[in-house]
Amino acid sequence: MIILNKYIKYLSDKTKNEPFVDRLKIKFRPLIFPIELLLSYIDKNDVIFDIGCGSGQFALLAVYFKKIKKIYGVEISDALIKNANDLFKKHTIDVAYNFTKFNGKELPKNINLCNKIFLNDVLHHIPQKNQILFLKEIFNNIDENAIFILKDIDASSLLVYFNKLHDIVFAGEVGNELKFTEAIRILKEIGFKIIDTDKRNIAVYPHYTIVCKK
Numbered sequence: 611m612i613i614l615n616k617y618i619k620y621l622s623d624k625t626k627n628e629p630f631v632d633r634l635k636i637k638f639r640p641l642i643f644p645i646e647l648l649l650s651y652i653d654k655n656d657v658i659f660d661i662g663c664g665s666g667q668f669a670l671l672a673v674y675f676k677k678i679k680k681i682y683g684v685e686i687s688d689a690l691i692k693n694a695n696d697l698f699k700k701h702t703i704d705v706a707y708n709f710t711k712f713n714g715k716e717l718p719k720n721i722n723l724c725n726k727i728f729l730n731d732v733l734h735h736i737p738q739k740n741q742i743l744f745l746k747e748i749f750n751n752i753d754e755n756a757i758f759i760l761k762d763i764d765a766s767s768l769l770v771y772f773n774k775l776h777d778i779v780f781a782g783e784v785g786n787e788l789k790f791t792e793a794i795r796i797l798k799e800i801g802f803k804i805i806d807t808d809k810r811n812i813a814v815y816p817h818y819t820i821v822c823k824k
């Protein structure tokens with residue numbers, strides 16, 4: 611909790627002008643999300659690409675706590691892209707960043723200039739019938755030496771229903787979570803090599819993280 615306080619305090623200071631619900635979602639995300647683990651995969655010379663970057667809070671934490679100098683991201687929501695770019699304009703110096711619109715299908719070509727690619731809690735927002743195609747799009751567009759980090763919610767845990775409730779309340783949709791083992795199977799079938807995995811429950815959310823190489 612003491613460790614997480616520093617993330618909550620940092621995000622709280624940076625989001626004072628956001629609407630109330632957005633602020634709560636951003637500020638308290640570290641309490642329900644394996645932020646320490648995900649940041650531990652980042653080194654200061656990394657060039658990061660964050661797919662489905664939301665309001666840019668993960669990107670901002672990566673810049674502040676891991677001292678990275680280049681970070682890019684895509685989002686399907688115009689409002690969230692604006693949040694992310696505004697947040698960076700106000701609160702970063704000496705960082706190359708760009709958060710752009712994504713049509714949900716074709717990734718921008720600059721993804722292959724990045725060596726760590728994150729997909730944090732986005733896969734379960736994609737319709738099940740498109741998930742494999744989406745992961746293949748990532749595989750086909752990233753650099754051959756890049757690391758891909760997939761973080762999502764494990765459908766094999768009964769706690770998945772808390773995430774479904776969360777998404778109904780905050781996103782107005784029911785998530786399409788995969789089982790951890792199914793995600794591994796799909797990634798391997800696409801051609802990814804699994805180099806690390808993690809499963810942990812935080813609060814009432816059952817997280818899995820899979821780190822892969824092309």
Ligand SMILES: C[S@@+](CC[C@H](N)C(=O)[O-])C[C@H]1O[C@@H](n2cnc3c(N)ncnc32)[C@H](O)[C@@H]1O
Nearest residue numbers: 661662663664685686687714730731732735736
């Ligand atoms: C639960 S939020 C996670 C946001 C951020 N990655 C984080 O961990 O804080 C899910 C995000 O995925 C975005 N999203 C949904 N479908 C997407 C798609 N097809 N491509 C990219 N982003 C998508 C949503 O707009 C939303 O910002």
